[in-house]
Amino acid sequence: MDAEKPEYQRVLIKLSGEAFAGDEDYGISPDFLEYISREIKSLYQHGVQIAIVIGGGNIFRGVEGLEIGIDRATGDYMGMLATVINALALQSALERVAQIPTRVLSAIEMRQVAEPYIRRRAIRHLEKGRVVIFAAGTGNPFFSTDTASALRAAEISAQLLIKATKVDGIYTEDPLKNPKAEFIEEITYLEAITRDIRVMDHTAMTMCMENKIPILVLNIKKPGNLLKAVMGQKVGSLVK
Ligand SMILES: Nc1ncnc2c1ncn2[C@@H]1O[C@H](COP(=O)(O)OP(=O)(O)OP(=O)(O)O)[C@@H](O)[C@H]1O
């Protein structure tokens, strides 16, 4: 284990589903799986307790179902199942590439595939040095995996929620839509909500505010960013 001490001992990482697709628009990229496993290993080697919530945007989002006649709640369940697929892929990669013991805990019971989500069990896994992957979001339709990350971060008393995404941090507007948007290094929860910063949904932001969980938004595609975050080095944008 490295002598350098991390700033945070227990973190929750929200991994965007879209990032799982790598350079494609859909599916799971083997290169990304390998890359993210190595990135996570770098934190793990510093003794950081790591919980992960995975999105499903690379496979299915509930709102997409509406376009093909699938009602919202059913579409949302499909979206939650998509996060389970991503969780299993990540588990397999973490164990194969990084040799890290990993547990998938699902908010929707499917015993043959994953453990059911039980808060105290999740904490026990973390204490035992297992990376915990929370699958199936909150288990409820009409929510998002952003909200699931805020909820799980509060439940496990994570010291930091890292929103690992495709952009460098928070901007005045979505930088993928407006390249002239300006970078914001630090912002309060309330300001992020009132300025309608959409990098994380408002329900998630409010939950973090109420539970005083700082949110760090960073670019997951830049190697070393996750490690910088847990070491307390300057990276991304902070909401607190
Ligand atoms: N003000 C803003 N600053 C930064 N990013 C923003 C802003 N408004 C919108 N975004 C967009 O929010 C996105 C973050 O959401 P992301 O796609 O990572 O997560 P998600 O939608 O929760 O995950 P998934 O891909 O699984 O659906 C960024 O890629 C960015 O394009």
Ligand SMILES: O=c1ccn([C@@H]2O[C@H](COP(=O)(O)O)[C@@H](O)[C@H]2O)c(=O)[nH]1
């Ligand atoms: O608690 C939850 C979490 C997710 N969903 C559905 O899953 C998809 C994928 O999640 P993303 O956050 O968009 O990556 C989401 O669009 C919802 O349809 C849910 O219903 N409840």
